[in-house]
Amino acid sequence: MKKPLLLCWVLMGFLSFGQQSQDVTVKQVMKLMGTRFEITVVAPNEDIGYINIDEAVSEIKRIEKIISSWDEASETSLINKNAGVKPVKVSSELFGLIERAKKISEITDGAFDISYASMDNIWKFDGTMDRVPSEKAIALSISKIGYQKIILDQDQQTVFLSEPGMRIGFGAIGKGYAADRAKELLVSKQVKGGIINASGDLTTWGTKTTGEKWLVGIANPLSKEKVFSWLPVIESSVATSGNYEKYIVLNGKKYSHIIDPRSGYPTSGIHSVSVFAKYAELCDALATAVFIMGKDSGIHLINQIDGVEVVVVDSDNKIHKSTGILFNNNP
Template sequence: MGSRFEITVIAPNEEIGYINIDEAVAEITRIEKMISSWDEDSETSLINKNAGIKPVKVSKELFMLLQRARQISEITDGAFDVTYASMDAVWKFDGSMKYPPTESEIKKSVSKVGYEDMILDPVANTVFLRKKGMKIGLGGIGKGYAADKAKEFLISKQVEGGIINAGGDLTTWGTKVTGEKWLIGIANPLSKDKMFSWLPVVESSVATSGNYEKFVVFNGEKYTHVIDPRTGYPSSGIKSVSIFAKSAELCDALATAVFIMGKETGLSLVNQLGGTEVIIVDSDNKFHKSSGILFDSDP
């Protein structure tokens, strides 16, 4: 999935621990084969190949994942959208850009993006992308989903506790061997090697989206790599978003969505969602949190 997965388990001995980890890796690999856009034989690739041509029958598992992705698109007003993969990459964050793209280039880049044009038929279990050239990509939700499924599998094998870290999307269950809660560090956006807070997590997940690694600067203005799929423009005003919820899948999708939606709209959304919390650091390094986050801190 283009990310490093780290799996920690509590086990009676090392041998059983490694067996458990190997089984979790097999489950993550199975999911990757289903959702990877890089694998030409995956169900996702088949959907993309048939964009504008015909609906594609998919497994119930992928159909349900896409249905949940669509629901997140609806509640975030399109800030999260798996059809973002249809975007032409007019913004480059590898140092090669000398000028920002033109307004017409940006408009054209998102002309095939739009979750409303992903038609899901629950009776036939088919997915149809209405426009030719449309594509879906599950990069914004797939890592979290894989972490959830690996965790579910390990719990079914009576593994008492552990952490799965899917490239920064973390999910936990149980406790450490000592009985202490797992602690998750929230990176300081001013210095990603430092933590500005450690939070205890119980049977929970967290995902962080940040702008401190990939960006370009034109005329003194900073443009981040997090692109709004509705406009084609980089999002602004936020340095990092950390979402806390039971499901790593939901955390994964919402972290990017809230980053794009902005501070006020993002906080308002999270405060309406049950069992979900957020910590936002804005571009002025001010700290904002949803109503259920009880500690006080500033980076």
């Protein structure tokens, strides 16, 4: 009588073993776009995983060649060189990115603005500043900023910066965009799951090899090893802006390196902002915007946008959130 039971147990074990995932997780850290990228993929084996990562890296480098303002041959540099001179015909990819950036500027009343690159860098966060710049110097430093001065011609596919000396830069949206495009490429190649983490701007798809959800921890800005909540990021993205690594203190007041492009003054009152949405590009831009707008105005804005949520840690280390965020303190 025991024989059939033993056979049954072996068969069940075999079936169970056959159903287990043989996938592996492959991760690589590298410097891209001047920052730290961490790419994680779920793959049938390590070799395929590293091939997938190489493909993602190539895509990120391709995007950097388009949006880099340091590369003199990039489309972005060409736009900047011709500021106040003539419109520049660009690829549909770059035109679309600038068009979306302008829309985010409109809904944030200019708190997010890619023409921030026109700003004269009179604020220094390298320890050399010993006084606040004069009001005149600050006003002059932002005189060329203004997303309204970025003229787009849909028919001709051109971009024109209307004032000489104007510049655009993608520092507050480019990493998120690159992460989205790398994810899109890997999904198109049937990569089951992964994370593209561009220095805190990350996007995910699929699940871990165990079938568990990818989780992101919202850290205490004053103690990074302490996580006050874990939030699932399912087929979604998150970006965080913070002032806990780069700031100065003048006359007893703390000034963040994140500067309001409308006033020319550094922001205050917030330690960090984490925005959750489907696309890392949108998260990246809105995290900067909310940081600049401030806790109340920023959360009010996010509560009006479908599919977007935010967690704000203020300068007193208190947590504030949009209406759709539910905290889970267990990883």
